[in-house]
Amino acid sequence: xLPQKARQNRRVVITGIGPxxxxxxxxxxxxxxxxxxxxxxxxCATFDAAGFPCPFVAQLPxxxxxxxxxxxxxxxxxxxVMARDIExxxxxxxxxxxxxxxxxxxxxxxxxxxxxxxDRMGCHIGAGLIAAEENELTSALATSRKPxxxxxxxxxxxxxxxxxxxxxxxxxxxxxxxxxxxxxxxCQGPSNTITCGEAxxxxxxxxxxxxIGRGAADACLSGGAESKVNLMAILRxxxxxxxxxxxxxDDPTKVVRxxxxxxxxxxxxxxxxxxxxxxxxSAQARGxxxxxxxxGFGASQSFxxxxxxxxxxxxxxxxxxxxxxxxxxxxxxxxQIDAVVPYGCGAPALDAAEASAIRRVxxxxxxxxxxxxxxxxxxxxxxxxxxxxxSVAVQCxxxxxxxxxxxxxxxxxxxxxxxxxxxxxxxxxxxxxxSLGGQNAAxxxxxxx
Amino acid sequence: xxEPRIVVTGIGWVTGLGHSIDSVWxxxxxxxxxxxxxxxxxxxxxxTSFAAEVKKDFDFRGFVKDPAVHASAGLNSQFALGAASQxxxxxxxxxxxxKDPRRVGLYLxxxxxxxxxxxxxxxxxxxxxxxxxxxxxxxxxxxxxxxxDRLREIEQExxxxxxxxxxxxxxxxxxxxxxxxxxxxxxxxGEAFSILRRGDADxxxxxxxxxxxxPLGVTGFNRLTALSERxxxxxxxxxxxxxxxxxxxxxxxxxxxxxxxxxxxMHRGATPLAEVKGYGSSCDAYRITxxxxxxxxxxVAMLEALRQAGIDPHARDAxxxxxxxxxxxHGTGTKENDSIExxxxxxxxxxxxxxIPMSSIKSMMGHLIAAAxxxxxxxxxxxxxxxxxxxxxxxxxxxxxxxxxxxxxxxxKVPVDVCLSNNFGFGGQNDALVVTRFTP
Numbered sequence: 079x080l081p082q083k084a085r086q087n088r089r090v091v092i093t094g095i096g097p098x099x100x101x102x103x104x105x106x107x108x109x110x111x112x113x114x115x116x117x118x119x120x121x122c123a124t125f126d127a128a129g130f131p132c133p134f135v136a137q138l139p140x141x142x143x144x145x146x147x148x149x150x151x152x153x154x155x156x157x158x159v160m161a162r163d164i165e166x167x168x169x170x171x172x173x174x175x176x177x178x179x180x181x182x183x184x185x186x187x188x189x190x191x192x193x194x195x196x197d198r199m200g201c202h203i204g205a206g207l208i209a210a211e212e213n214e215l216t217s218a219l220a221t222s223r224k225p226x227x228x229x230x231x232x233x234x235x236x237x238x239x240x241x242x243x244x245x246x247x248x249x250x251x252x253x254x255x256x257x258x259x260x261x262x263x264x265c266q267g268p269s270n271t272i273t274c275g276e277a278x279x280x281x282x283x284x285x286x287x288x289x290i291g292r293g294a295a296d297a298c299l300s301g302g303a304e305s306k307v308n309l310m311a312i313l314r315x316x317x318x319x320x321x322x323x324x325x326x327x328d329d330p331t332k333v334v335r336x337x338x339x340x341x342x343x344x345x346x347x348x349x350x351x352x353x354x355x356x357x358x359x360s361a362q363a364r365g366x367x368x369x370x371x372x373x374g375f376g377a378s379q380s381f382x383x384x385x386x387x388x389x390x391x392x393x394x395x396x397x398x399x400x401x402x403x404x405x406x407x408x409x410x411x412x413x414q415i416d417a418v419v420p421y422g423c424g425a426p427a428l429d430a431a432e433a434s435a436i437r438r439v440x441x442x443x444x445x446x447x448x449x450x451x452x453x454x455x456x457x458x459x460x461x462x463x464x465x466x467x468x469s470v471a472v473q474c475x476x477x478x479x480x481x482x483x484x485x486x487x488x489x490x491x492x493x494x495x496x497x498x499x500x501x502x503x504x505x506x507x508x509x510x511x512x513s514l515g516g517q518n519a520a521x522x523x524x525x526x527x
Numbered sequence: 528x529x530e531p532r533i534v535v536t537g538i539g540w541v542t543g544l545g546h547s548i549d550s551v552w553x554x555x556x557x558x559x560x561x562x563x564x565x566x567x568x569x570x571x572x573x574x575t576s577f578a579a580e581v582k583k584d585f586d587f588r589g590f591v592k593d594p595a596v597h598a599s600a601g602l603n604s605q606f607a608l609g610a611a612s613q614x615x616x617x618x619x620x621x622x623x624x625x626k627d628p629r630r631v632g633l634y635l636x637x638x639x640x641x642x643x644x645x646x647x648x649x650x651x652x653x654x655x656x657x658x659x660x661x662x663x664x665x666x667x668x669x670x671x672x673x674x675x676d677r678l679r680e681i682e683q684e685x686x687x688x689x690x691x692x693x694x695x696x697x698x699x700x701x702x703x704x705x706x707x708x709x710x711x712x713x714x715x716x717g718e719a720f721s722i723l724r725r726g727d728a729d730x731x732x733x734x735x736x737x738x739x740x741x742p743l744g745v746t747g748f749n750r751l752t753a754l755s756e757r758x759x760x761x762x763x764x765x766x767x768x769x770x771x772x773x774x775x776x777x778x779x780x781x782x783x784x785x786x787x788x789x790x791x792x793m794h795r796g797a798t799p800l801a802e803v804k805g806y807g808s809s810c811d812a813y814r815i816t817x818x819x820x821x822x823x824x825x826x827v828a829m830l831e832a833l834r835q836a837g838i839d840p841h842a843r844d845a846x847x848x849x850x851x852x853x854x855x856x857h858g859t860g861t862k863e864n865d866s867i868e869x870x871x872x873x874x875x876x877x878x879x880x881x882x883i884p885m886s887s888i889k890s891m892m893g894h895l896i897a898a899a900x901x902x903x904x905x906x907x908x909x910x911x912x913x914x915x916x917x918x919x920x921x922x923x924x925x926x927x928x929x930x931x932x933x934x935x936x937x938x939x940k941v942p943v944d945v946c947l948s949n950n951f952g953f954g955g956q957n958d959a960l961v962v963t964r965f966t967p
Contacts, residue, residue, distance in 0.1 A: 207683060212662040294831075313671050317680050
């Protein structure tokens with residue numbers, strides 16, 4: 079058990095969730111897909127991905143999400159400098175604020191009044207390594223070529239670079255997710271951008287929890303977003319051993335098989351989510367209905383035999399450290415947890431590490447403790463994944479339902495086999511995400527009485 | 528229960544001025560510049576063709592226990608390993624490692640890694656369908672899979688320096704990387720401090736590492752017109768607070784500090800180099816490119832750091848000095864930053880602002896982007912240690928609108944007990960740290 083020494087904690091609750099995933103923006107669309115076990119994995123609509131070992135993606139189609147609809151009219155121009163990842167975060171924040179019933183600057187209130195004072199509103203968003211939009215950059219690069227077709231850096235430096243819009247780089251700075259969100263909603267409190275791969279969203283949620291806990295803000299927009307559906311991201315995920323090798327003739331909805339003996343890897347996805355975290359006293363004072371309590375948070379670093387964490391240590395020790403730290407932080411025992419949302423991306427090595435961690439923390443209960451596996455439906459959206467997972471966990475606590483599970487099995491001694499959606503009296507859920515690079519973050523969410 | 532005190536027990540840096548604490552410090556006090564023509568790529572035709580690069584005599588393999596473990600390390604990871612190894616050694620933790628690795632955490636502000644530019648561009652151009660004005664996915668995948676290197680790609684993830692340091696020092700506690708542009712490593716040290724104060728770790732490895740001296744990095748900043756395009760002697764290009772300042776000059780490298788609870792440091796008999804007393808963080812929520820013109824957010828961050836440190840910005844200390852004896856400025860040398868930072872400091876300290884020496888080491892070391900805050904924090908630790916304040920180089924033509932004491936051109940001998948280190952990032956993040964002399 080990790081000792082926790084000093085404490086200065088205000089209770090933190092979740093008053094709004096704004097997940098975004100290929101099924102759509104908002105919990106309803108995503109929840110319905112999960113209840114039905116309806117996978118959104120398929121061929122790529124924006125470019126031909128069939129040349130990659132994993133030819134499938136999970137993509138949010140344009141007819142389900144238009145960023146222009148989720149920013150104030152006065153801010154529509156700024157959507158031109160938003161990379162896909164930024165669009166997803168801005169959409170998620172809009173939905174979270176709506177769901178929490180907050181009035182922010184985005185609503186252009188006539189009296190200028192916002193629900194939370196602007197200097198008491200923080201923002202912590204996990205982000206990935208944002209890829210430059212290939213067509214935009216390449217059309218500029220193509221202006222600087224030698225007669226043999228190869229790139230001419232002298233021409234680029236002298237004139238070619240002027241084919242890029244002056245603000246080009248700002249589309250791709252990871253902190254631009256938080257930057258646009260804080261501008262839209264006028265969050266002037268502490269703000270940060272965590273870039274630890276798949277652990278980013280929950281690390282951000284944890285940091286918001288601490289910031290509110292120590293009184294530096296009363297509420298935070300917190301979560302993460304990333305799109306892995308682009309050429310560079312797919313290549314890097316493939317190199318990291320995270321993606322399935324499949325054929326275009328395979329059934330895409332059956333590719334991602336978390337914890338299964340026949341698991342072959344994950345699928346690139348896009349999405350994330352923003353949660354409104356709020357001091358319990360702030361939510362109470364404004365009469366807001368809290369959806370769940372954020373009862374505990376823990377973070378850890380795994381020992382990575384290959385240093386970079388592409389090949390994780392199968393013992394899952396670092397992952398269980400984060401889980402245990404979150405339980406300790408919540409003042410709870412493992413047997414008080416009713417369900418777990420793992421990362422469960424379907425990559426065999428990482429699944430094995432997660433299963434080991436779950437068995438270590440939950441002992442004999444591991445085989446019966448329901449896992450909520452999301453990746454077969456949503457794909458893997460990197461820095462955003464933890465926020466989708468946390469939103470789904472909140473929805474389970476609210477509805478007393480567990481979603482369906484597809485494609486997995488029980489071969490690793492954890493409860494991951496196919497099952498339909500069902501009623502369940504879940505009071506507390508643990509969510510944990512391990513990252514490439516070995517960072518782990520876990521939270522405990524608790525149903526409010 | 529009172530909050531634990533947090534001390535600095537190790538510092539290390541790798542910069543364009545060298546890669547040992549004392550050699551770099553000596554050069555800063557000498558007002559030496561690290562700027563030279565760019566060598567990391569052929570920048571001769573770029574609007575900016577100079578930078579303060581880490582020199583070729585830096586080899587991270589001389590700093591680490593087993594270089595084979597770090598074979599994949601990109602530049603950011605190499606710089607971080609060099610800086611962190613110095614800090615770790617100075618702290619004494621190399622001789623007597625912490626008992627429980629789960630009580631050793633990391634919080635870095637590391638930038639994204641360097642793009643494999645040649646292979647990236649070749650792949651893009653190979654797959655470019657000019658008629659359709661788009662990249663052909665099939666062609667791209669075939670070429671990319673063939674050309675690009677697995678480890679080099681993975682190493683570009685911004686959390687890779689974290690992974691290397693965790694491995695080198697067997698750190699298994701809370702581990703974070705934040706990337707809030709030029710404020711990142713100040714924020715990282717501030718959050719590491721907050722984690723220690725809460726009791727979630729005993730030791731934190733904090734700081735940052737970054738290079739953007741690569742074709743698309745320079746392209747991006749040139750397009751934003753943020754870089755100095757001054758012709759002539761590169762050592763004169765970075766001109767913070769000068770009337771003829773025209774943008775920043777890129778540096779690269781890493782600054783890493785070891786922070787720990789005083790209790791932990793004392794228990795193992797370590798020597799505190801300084802104490803961290805306050806951390807403030809705010810967001811402008813203003814515009815994606817511009818700083819809030821009144822310096823509102825910057826002032827909020829400074830005030831919060833001072834409040835935590837129990838310092839009244841308007842009261843002189845017992846010796847009649849201003850409450851802060853040195854400010855390590857963000858001082859990038861852009862028109863906008865230097866004006867607004869000056870305004871914000873005046874807003875915070877009122878009439879006392881003019882009495883506080885405030886300099887920018889970016890005039891010599893360049894702007895280390897995500898790593899800037901960490902090397903500037905280390906500068907504060909050294910100013911306290913030696914009672915010396917580094918100068919702002921190239922300040923020969925003062926800006927009549929900027930009227931603080933920027934320590935022009937020559938280092939100054941002055942007793943320093945309390946410092947403020949400021950950094951502000953594109954995107955509106957403002958972070959400030961108060962670091963003081965350690966007194967038991």
